[in-house]
Amino acid sequence: MNQRFRYLSITLMAGLAATIVGCGSNNANEPSSTNGNDKVVLEYYTWTDEEAYMKKVVEAFNAQNSDIEVKMNTISNNSNEYNTKIMTNLSGGSKMDVYSINGTTSLGTYSSKNQLLDITDRIKEANLDVGAYGPSFQDITEVLTKGKYYALPYRTSQYALFYNKAIFDREGINYPTQLTWDQYAELAKALTKGDGASKQWGGYYADWMTAPLGALQKGTTILDDSLDDVADWFDYLDRIYYKDQSHMSYKQMKSQSTDWIKQFESGNVAMLVNGEWTINMLKADIEAGKTNIEFDMAPLPLPDGTSDPITVGGVSTFMGINPDSKNIDAAFKFVQFVTGEAGEAIIAESSVLPAYASDKTKESFLNATGIKGSSYFFEANTVVENQPIAQIDEVNRVYSEQRDLYLFQELDAAKAMKNFMEQRASVLKP
Secondary structure (H helix, E strand, O other): OOHHHHHOOOOOOOOOOOOOOOOOOOOOOOOOOEOOOOOEEEEEEEEHHHHHHHHHHHHHHHHHOOOEEEEEEEEOOHHHHHHHHHHHHHHHOOOOOEEEEEOHHHHHHHHHOOOOOOOHHHHHHOOOOHHHHOHHHHHHHHHHOOOOOOOEEEEEEEEEEEEEHHHHHHHOOOOOOOOEHHHHHHHHHHHOEOOHHHOEEEEEEOOOOOOOHHHHHOOOOOOOOOOHHHHHHHHHHHHHHHHOOOEOOHHHHHHHOOOHHHHHHOOOEEEEEEEOHHHHHHHHHHHOOOOOOOEEEEOOOEOOOOOOOEEEEEEEEEEEEOOOOOOHHHHHHHHHHHHOHHHHHHHHOOOOOEOOOOHHHHHHHHHHHOOHHHHHHHOOEEEEOOOOOOOHHHHHHHHHHHHHHHHOOOOOHHHHHHHHHHHHHHHHOO
């Protein structure tokens, strides 16, 4: 899985050529609305990381609908290739009916360019329970698309704390449960031992994780007037990277292009703060014989004074319909299946966290993961990682620049915040 593509929004390229791009497992350039038996054929596009479990969903839908056949096309998600080719297909008149959308920024971009069908009335007519997707979806809909529905989510994201059971067993320390961020830092420091390539790290916090998790848990976002909580989070990262030296430093991760999942799988990292996709990735690598790590998970650490579990994330992956599709009714039926309880239960069976929350999808997910701590994902309150505004990609870019300068120890937190607020004002200027 491309970690940045999985969880961060991607800036879509403007002014793409209008030529049709044929790619994936089927030739989408050839008109294919029906076959010889008058069966409606839907062309569905997604990226390669989705193929393994979405194939199962497509097969289940096709088995249940003798009058509709969904053909899945996959595009690489490397270097923005997916969004680039989807935009080209949309502008070039490709015979594409349904496509997956990664991140709220992409959702906002596609809908604002009239490249997603407004399905608000269809959702009402079908009496769909949009509340099952949680409050983050309602917030996104109200702010980003002005209360209208242009897509439905089928995946959600949440951060948690993963840990290597063998290290805790060897050290005679109880497995972590709900920690505060201070407790996490102290525990990581105590578990850090040795030097060089064989050093045991108490924790690992990947360099690409830009969201200020602790600040977001306090209710502060990078759009707020006061960024004191964000500055405090910068200082916290400085503590674990440099003062405590309990985590591989930001400089070292950047200079060595360290792969976060391989680092954890090597067995020399006790704790890892990361997203729910970690479960799927670890299980796949264990099954493939790439690692034999025994892991479990605990809730994301909390700011001091907070008692109820709060994580960061929200609905992250959506499915929508090309307005130029000739098969709108069949396309909506497919979207309804994928994002409803039946399709989501199949997705959950692949240890992928479904957006649709119900007893059935929860049971499917817990049975699939086999990880005792994974029930946390259904119990924690979730705050949105990326605020649903049109300029969030650009705001994130200038924020990340100042964060980099701070973590490379070229600026202090106060100067980084001042620079960011000035640049943010220019981005948000009407």
